[in-house]
Amino acid sequence: MSTGQGGPTDLPDLRLAGFATACWLAALAVVYGSVSRGVALIVGGVTVAVGLVVGMSIISRARRRPPGGADGRWSYGDPPGGADGRWSGRAWWRRTRRFGWIAVALAIGVVCGSAAATAQVAVRDARALAGLVDTHAAVTVDLVVRDDPRQIRSAVAGPALWLVATRLVVVRPADAGSRQPATAPDQGNDAAKGAAATGRFGIGVRLLVLGTSGGWAGLLPGQQIRVDGRLMPPRGGDLTAAVLSTDAEPVPHGRPSLAQRAAGALRAGLQRACAELADEPGGLLPGLVVGDTSRLDPGVEEDFRATGLTHLVAVSGSNVAIIVGFVLLLVRWCRAGPGLAAAACTVALVGFVILARPSPSVVRAGLMGAIALLALATGRQRAALPALATTVAVLVMIDPQLAVDAGFALSVLATGGLLLLAPRWREALVARGVPQGVADALVIPAAAQFACTPVVAGLSGTVSLVAVPANLLAVPAIAPATVCGVAAAVLSVVWPAGAEFVAWAGHWPAWWLVLVARHGAATPAGALPWPDGAAGALSLAALSVAVLLLARHGLTRRLLAVVAVGAVIGALPVRLVAPGWPPAGWVVAVCAVGQGDVVVLPAGPRTAVVVDAGPDPAAADRCLRRLRIRSVSLLVVSHFHADHVAGVAGVLRHRQVGAVATTGWPEPSAGRDAVRLAAARAGVAVGAVPAGWTYRYGPVELVVLGPVEPFVGTRSDPNNNSLMLLATVRGVRVMLTGDAEHESQRALLERFGPAGLRADVLKVAHHGSALQEVAFLDAVDPAVAVVPVGVGNRYGHPDPGVLTRLAAGGARVLRTDLDGDLAVIRRDGQLAVSTRSLDATDGSPGR
Incomplete structure (x- = not known):
């Protein structure tokens, strides 16, 4: 773009981008607010837009009307170089007019986004x-x-x-x-x-x-x-x-509709083709192709989240780009022209939308892919950015819900990163002698990850250090796995055996992705903490923009590189030597897994005894990852309610487990069968243990105190037949009570007396419910009482009276719903407590 006599400028036309951004942010504000907020934004936007247009019109008319003089020129003051003042005046007006129209576009975007969202909020709040x-x-x-x-x-x-x-x-x-x-x-x-x-x-x-x-x-x-x-x-x-x-x-x-039925048939065919494959790659392949994660292993899902690969199992513009790119290669191999290539890619795009199911997220991904088609058909890469802005604005006005959708934000930012950052970075690498293919492989994942990092940090509260390397390692496998998966889905309708063979071929690149994610998630200090929420996302976005601006100059780019390398070199040893969690000297940890129990007793380097598994496999797995536990010498299941056994698969995932000890009470049978099935798949022995059974491993010693007899006809027989354990870890006595209620606690007190039940730490039974035997609590007389309980659970746990009683007895009472993960520490013969607050706890209901 030329400025006439003033010389060139590289400022892009930001009107459409400003309009789309303002539309998006205004819709976001209204969805999180009310109709009154929407009306206020509409009125304010209209007022600002009209004022700007009127102001620029007045200035334009005044500019054409000279205040005096015979030559008819408007005097703008003395120019920096020259006597007639023409250049400086025209340049000033062009800049004013340009930024004025950008401001008008922003105001109109506020009006459009607010109006669309206000209409929907009015329906929501009817x-x-x-x-x-x-x-x-x-x-x-x-x-x-x-x-x-x-x-x-x-x-x-x-x-x-x-x-x-x-x-x-x-x-x-x-x-x-x-x-x-x-x-x-x-x-x-x-x-x-x-x-x-x-x-x-x-x-x-x-x-x-x-x-x-x-x-x-x-x-x-x-x-x-x-x-x-x-x-x-x-x-x-x-x-x-x-x-x-x-x-x-x-x-x-x-x-x-016919399209939905066709999509259902193709997706079901793909699942059948993957049914005989190994669980991890077989469950991943449908997710890579069409976002179907119904069979995705929770451990793989967690690894993908930790390494910044989650976008691979969500239908996005990258899926569309792979399929369209593959079709484009075939068409060009046949020497077709640009028009035919665009037509073939359009057919592939529509077919993929049907395969992935024409839901709002898939249609959104299809539109993002259509942006690339526009650039292909017109031969103008610069047309892609206005198309992206137009697409964003139209989608937000049609469905204001997208304004609060993290997936939408990630998709838009990734596409924007590929359009704005990747070409410049590729040109810079090629200019320094890097082959173009290698440059593309490097800059595409780096640009997409860089653009998405602020949103990811706002959601997770961390900045991943392994995301870019993991995405680079994943690049060679994504396209083969996706293409094989699509081919398997299409073949499943006409040739099931051929579909199974193609799916088998596709599971090898999927297996590579599983390995990349697994080892990336296991990398020490692979993620650095960052403030979560909107504040964290906006602060990192501002920092990212500042880095991009500073990196445009050679000297500041070198300074930034030195600072970044120095920060990493300085921070990593601290993170590796003193990671912060688990704290040094811990003797028992209770994890925040929602409405359920996971208690961990350290039995050696990266080894533990685990009591109960909580309500969710992913939450149990995350708990042990945070504690850096790689092997479990013994898993104890106190009883078979879901909030204690549903997470067993997460404890067994990728860990060596010595054995599983359970209560002898067989109910509920569904929980008992789930434990046996999970243990059988992992090749781990399962056995019931009676009162008096003991176990020793490293510094951990366990004694089963109860139930002293089978309880039948109580309010909850499974709860009262929970295993009640006394653990000793480095001289600290820990009472673990499962969900035992009045009857079981009273029987234990009668059998052992107060002296036999004394403990330093008490895991309060049944999430702190009111069903506690007061004399039992007094007999244990703990210095620390921990309550595993879910945030906002529907049972009213924990009971305030129970907490008051424990505190009045001198115990320090902590709750996982308020304090997050809890760890009791022994230092210099004294007990201390360390907590690790979580961004969110699982809220799965227990019993």
Whole structure:
């Protein structure tokens, strides 16, 4: 771009980018706010836009009207070099006009984003539904499924839990099917009463379903269903108007669209083709191809998250680019022209959207891929950036929910990084003698990761040091795995045997990705802490922009490189020698895994005895990773409720486990069978242990104190038949009580007396419930009492009276829901407590 007499400038046209950014941020502010905030932003945006346009118009007219003189020139003051003043005046006006229109675009973006989001928020907060939500009313609803149902809790000692995103079509009071319509709850608003009189609400809002019926598993997006349930308030922060909790079977009405049925058939065929493969690569391959993570091993998922590879198992523009790129190579090999190449790529793009399922996230990824097609068809790479900005603005105005979607942010930033950063970095490397193919392999993952890092840091509270190397190592395997997976899905419809062979070929690159993620996650000090939330993301984004600006100059670029290398060299030894967690001298740790127990006793270097496994395999695995435990000499299962056994697979994952000791009480049978099955898969022996059984490994000594006899007919026989253990670690006595209640605690007190139960540390039974024997607590008389409990659990745990009693006895009481991970330390003969707060704890319900 030329400035006429002023010379060239490299400033890009930022109007569309500014419009899209303002639209996005305004929608974000309104979704997190209310209708009144949206109205205020609309009025403010219109006022600013009109003021700017009027101001620039006045200046433009004044510029053409000279204040006096015969020559008709407008005097702008003395120019820096020259006497007539023409150059400086024109340059000033061009700059003013340019930045003025950018400001107008920003104001219009605020208006558009606010208007779109305000309309949706008004629907979300509709008073007609608010009365039913506030009173947790029982209703019958007609819904349209918006995305694939996701299983968020496995069926261990209880029903599976499904999470389903839906659109609400009609809601009726639960008995509205009878002859007399039910009356809506009297909330004092006429809208709710008028709707209740007809027995129907025609609303069309977003509703999230939490269902335990297996009937949710087979539903497809676009399918209409009817189900009974109870309305609950949403968590907030998005456009969800209500949560429907239901145990009922959904009743489908009609059939999904042809595209959805075709997608379902292809996805099911891909899963069948991968069924005989090893669990880890076989579960990963459908995730790489179409984002289907239903069989993805939780350990692989956690490793991908730790190494910055999570984007590979979410349908994004990179999936589209791989498929379109493969088709483009074939077409060019056939010597086709640009028009035919673009047409073939368009067909491949549409086919991939159907295969991956035309849900909002897939359509979004398809549009991001279409940006590359635009650049291909026009032959202008610079056309891609305005296309990206236009796409972002249109998508946000169509669906303001995307403004709060982290996946959308990552997709946009990754695409922007590839468009803005990758070409410059590639040219710089090629200019320094790096082959172009090698340069592309280096800069593509680096640019995408650099652009996404602020959002990832805001979500996780860490900055990964292994993300870029891991992505570089993953590059050679991504395209072969994706192409083989797509081919297997297509072949599964016409040639199942051929699909299985192609899937087998694709599982080898998938296995390489599993290895990269596993070793990357195990790298010591692989992630550095960073503030989480919006503040952390914005601060890192500002730092990233500053680094890019400074790196444009040779001297500052060298200084930045020296500072970065010095920081890494200085920080890594500290992180390796004194990592902070677990603390030195720890004798017992209790992990924050939600509403469940995971207690860890150190038995040697990177070795431990683990008591219970919590409600979730991923949470149990993360707990042991944080403690750097690589082998488990003994896993003790106190009883078979889900909040103690559902995470057993996470303890066994990639660790050498000596044996599993369990209670002799066989109920609930689903939990018992799950433990046996997980242990059998890992080749670990399982056996029940009686009262009086002892175990010693390294500094850990365990004695099974109870149950002293089988308890039958109590409020909860599985709880009262929990194993009750007395552990001694380096002279510190730790009482581990499972979920034992009054009967079991009283029997233990009668058998051993107060002197036999004295302990330094007490793991309070049953998440601190009120079902404690006061005399038992007094007999243990701990210096430290720890309560494993989930945040906001629905059982009211822990009981305030129990906590008060323990504190009055001199115990320091800590809770995992408030304090995070807990570790008791022995130093110089004294006990101390160290905590590690977590960004979020798992909230899986226990029993």
